[in-house]
Amino acid sequence: MAKAKTKSNAEDYLRMYRQMVRIRTFEDNANQLYLSAKMPGLTHMYSGEEAVAVGICEALTDSDRITSTHRGHGHCVAKGAEFKEMFCELLGKEEGYCRGKGGSMHIADQSHGNLGANAIVGGSMGIATGSALRAKLQGADDVTVCFFGDGATAQGLMYEVMNMAALWKLPVIYACENNGYSEYTKTEEIAAGSITARAEAFGIEAHKVDGQDVLAVNELAQKLVARARKGEGPFFIELMTYRYHGHHVGDINRAYYRSKDEERDWKDNRDPIVRFRSYLVQEGLASEEEIEAMNAEIEQDATEAVAYAEAARYPDVSEVDMHVYAD
Amino acid sequence: MREITLSQAVNEAIAEEMRRDDTVFLLGEDVAEAGTPFKVLSGLVEEFGTDRVIDTPISEPGFVGMAVGAAMTGARPIVDLMFGDFIYLVMDQLCNQAAKQHYMSGGKLTVPMVLRTNMGATRRSAAQHSQSLQALVAHIPGLKVAMPSSAYEAKGLMKTAIRDNNPVVIFEDKLMYQDKAPVPEEEYLIPFGVANVLREGTDITLIATSSMVQVCEKAAAMLAQEGISAEVIDPRTIVPLDEDTLLASARKTSRVIVVDEGHQSYGITGEIASRINEKAFYHLDAPVLRMGAMDVPVPFSPALEDITVPTPEGVVEYARKLMSGEMIHAA
Numbered sequence: 174m175a176k177a178k179t180k181s182n183a184e185d186y187l188r189m190y191r192q193m194v195r196i197r198t199f200e201d202n203a204n205q206l207y208l209s210a211k212m213p214g215l216t217h218m219y220s221g222e223e224a225v226a227v228g229i230c231e232a233l234t235d236s237d238r239i240t241s242t243h244r245g246h247g248h249c250v251a252k253g254a255e256f257k258e259m260f261c262e263l264l265g266k267e268e269g270y271c272r273g274k275g276g277s278m279h280i281a282d283q284s285h286g287n288l289g290a291n292a293i294v295g296g297s298m299g300i301a302t303g304s305a306l307r308a309k310l311q312g313a314d315d316v317t318v319c320f321f322g323d324g325a326t327a328q329g330l331m332y333e334v335m336n337m338a339a340l341w342k343l344p345v346i347y348a349c350e351n352n353g354y355s356e357y358t359k360t361e362e363i364a365a366g367s368i369t370a371r372a373e374a375f376g377i378e379a380h381k382v383d384g385q386d387v388l389a390v391n392e393l394a395q396k397l398v399a400r401a402r403k404g405e406g407p408f409f410i411e412l413m414t415y416r417y418h419g420h421h422v423g424d425i426n427r428a429y430y431r432s433k434d435e436e437r438d439w440k441d442n443r444d445p446i447v448r449f450r451s452y453l454v455q456e457g458l459a460s461e462e463e464i465e466a467m468n469a470e471i472e473q474d475a476t477e478a479v480a481y482a483e484a485a486r487y488p489d490v491s492e493v494d495m496h497v498y499a500d
Numbered sequence: 501m502r503e504i505t506l507s508q509a510v511n512e513a514i515a516e517e518m519r520r521d522d523t524v525f526l527l528g529e530d531v532a533e534a535g536t537p538f539k540v541l542s543g544l545v546e547e548f549g550t551d552r553v554i555d556t557p558i559s560e561p562g563f564v565g566m567a568v569g570a571a572m573t574g575a576r577p578i579v580d581l582m583f584g585d586f587i588y589l590v591m592d593q594l595c596n597q598a599a600k601q602h603y604m605s606g607g608k609l610t611v612p613m614v615l616r617t618n619m620g621a622t623r624r625s626a627a628q629h630s631q632s633l634q635a636l637v638a639h640i641p642g643l644k645v646a647m648p649s650s651a652y653e654a655k656g657l658m659k660t661a662i663r664d665n666n667p668v669v670i671f672e673d674k675l676m677y678q679d680k681a682p683v684p685e686e687e688y689l690i691p692f693g694v695a696n697v698l699r700e701g702t703d704i705t706l707i708a709t710s711s712m713v714q715v716c717e718k719a720a721a722m723l724a725q726e727g728i729s730a731e732v733i734d735p736r737t738i739v740p741l742d743e744d745t746l747l748a749s750a751r752k753t754s755r756v757i758v759v760d761e762g763h764q765s766y767g768i769t770g771e772i773a774s775r776i777n778e779k780a781f782y783h784l785d786a787p788v789l790r791m792g793a794m795d796v797p798v799p800f801s802p803a804l805e806d807i808t809v810p811t812p813e814g815v816v817e818y819a820r821k822l823m824s825g826e827m828i829h830a831a
Contacts, residue, residue: 238573272606279604288572289605293596299565300572300597307570310525310551317569330593333562340557496607497641499665 183458187467189231189387190453193223193446194468196247198475199256200418203246203263203277207422211483213265216277219247221417224445225350226251228390229318229410232398238286238304238317240297243278244350244416245290248320253285256478266485273488274496295321295328298347302334305345305407314402316344324355326368332375338407339375346397347372347409350384352416357430372409384412385445388452415439501682507540509651509683510616510672513658514541514578516687518548521576524662525552527563528580536580538618538677560589564615568598568667571613576662581617584671585631590615598667599642614661618674619647620711620761621809627797630805632761634709635768637669638738644668644692645739649713651681653736656690664692673711673761693740697749701731704755704819707746707772708734712759712791712810719815728823738768743775750776754785755822759810764792786822791815 200220206212219226222244230239230251241248249259254270262269262280269275270282281289288304291297301319308315325331326349338345355363369379380397383389390412397408417440419427453459459467504512518524526544528536532555535542545553556563560581567577581587587594594615601609619632638645644666648654654672661668698713699720708716713734720730731749735742750756756776758769769790776788794808821827 240569270606271604271608274606275604281605281609283605283608288569289601289609291597293592296592296597299562299593300569302562303566303569303571303577304573305569306566307573307575310570310575330561330565333557333559334566336557336559337562337566496603496605498644499602499607499610499612 185231186453186458189227189391190446190449190464191467191471192227192231192251193387193449194471196223196226196250197446198471199246199250199259202260202475202479204418204422206263206479212263214276215421215423216263217244217421218416218418219244221439221444222350222352222384222414223247224387224390224449225348225384225412225414226320228387229348229394231391232394233286233316233318235285236315237398238288238315240288240301240304240317240319241290242297242320242322242325243290243292243294244322245280246277249280249282249287249290252282252287254282254287256474257481260478260482261485264482264485265487266482267488268485272492295325295330297321298325298328298330298334302338302343302345305338305343306341308344309341314344316346316398316401316406318346318348320348320350322355323349323351323353323360323364323368326371327355327363332371335372335375335377335407335409339377342404342406344401344404344406346401346407349409349411350414351411352414354416354420354431356420357424357427359430369409369411377407377409379409379411381411381413384414385443385448387445387449415443501684503680504651504683505678505680506648506651506654506672507538507677509655510540510658511542511544513655514662515544515547517659517662518544518552523574524576524578525554526578526580527554527556527567529556529558529582531555531580537582538674540677541580560586561593564590565593565597567613568593568601568611571598571611571667572601572609576612578614578616578662581615583629584617584619584633585628587617587633587636594637594643594667594669595640599640602666603642610665611667612665614658614668614670616658616670616672619671620673620675621793621798622805623675624800624802624805626800630798632671632793634671634738634760635762635766638768638771642667643739644737646670646692646737647710648672648736649710649734651679652683653690653734655683656688657736660689660692663689671710676711690736692737693742694736695742695745696734696736697731697745698734699730699732701729701753703729703753704757704822705731705733705749705753706757706759706815706819708732708759709738709761709768711761715810715812716759716815718812719819722812722816723819726820728819730819741772743779746772747776747780750780751783754783756784756788757791757815757818757822758788759791759815761793761809763795764790765795767792786825786827789818789822789827791818
């Protein structure tokens, strides 16, 4: 765990812890909805990667923007979204963030600067870079973070937009969540050479960080966001992390591509929430009781939001051809 | 009224809108000092600077994707896609990203961008620089598609496209860039979804897009000499489509030929013909005919290329057959 310089950030730390637990709790509930056949379709769990989304989004303001991925619930929560509207969206209900039209893979919350999850792997890299171009043309100091996985580094679009971002010094941070697997295939089988070196080839400053250490991620993100605001961007971060579930909730039998021992090792020894919790207690920033109370409150919030979403209305059928075109 | 070229008309439309709204900017390959290979954008970088007229690397998916992101965050980008054939390169950004953001977000996100590109064969540019691919994008809900048929149309439709809150694809006929037409000095816009009846007639309706409007006007003049009165209609935008005007004409004349430079199979002509069959069937005296480009890649040799696209003579021949009843029992 990266050492905090002072304890004056107690409030920030507790918020980071809370946001990580909120993500894990959201995902546990979403998984249950799938397993109990209450959720239409499939979803991709962010569990295990919480420190990445939280460490980065805690360095951003609401006017800073992110683009997210098919594995996007974590980014959405970390950028400030509410459980109720998120569960409603996952269940296709009218009160969802997208009125039930997007679902898990397209959840967007532009009021907090989340330009949306994207079901095309690497599909949002242009959008993120364009958002940064917009900030620059506008003379605003907003920063855009583009989240994507190691799998997306195989898409050509990434190299096209990194080239332009570097040429034009755009305030964008490319955050590569390297969870070791490109869907059902080990990253080492799909990625030649070094991922950070690819960004460096464009003259983009690239960093590699332990994505299970929320303080390390946040410390780096704070620095890079501040520099991007001053026009020193773009930047690239490779965050080493791990996906606890399969590629999606239905990917249960996965021994053919990764071992149970490996999964157990990450969960038992490198869990970002467990690690940060011990740190908070050890440093006297929170007691075990306070943490248990926080966890219970979040669990309660989630339970209530799920119940609300289950009871909520579906959109009226008249909405089916609404929002195809804007007025 | 003064006459200007289609190229100048597009240039004026963009310049006027850039002066009016500082969120409008241009992005694409060689759009600045070069002013595009067709010189359509010449002079804009001198007036608006390189912040608003941005030369990109040759990275079509990249800069179209960036336009989508800029549009989602408050700008009104005009993306220049040097040749219509390059649409294949940007399909994900255009059809999966730009077209769907508004719907997927339940109406929260909008993508007010213009993708201006071109179409049209017979420039001896062969199979990868001559296609007319409007049907590909017209198929995708969320995109609007405009097809100007003259300098006047090009200016008015471009200004409307820039102010529209949706992604709009404009196909300019690259063979018409130097064609002049009367264009008023005063500002005007042409609304989307309102067809233009260029010539009124009573015997047969010729529905034509873009380059095919000139073809059909010539055909109509030739038919007039034979005593056949042809009505010529330009839909101007194929999405949205002014179905009412097309159907009213079909009901009046009872015979229709639809002409578009895209490949004939699974194309614009088939779509319009179907709508007329479905909604004006009892008013028709003959099957609605389609005339598109031949279903072959565009060949290089002039001897071959010229026979792949509809011509005035070809339209006249079809019209005569329809009038004489030859096409009624074709089966």
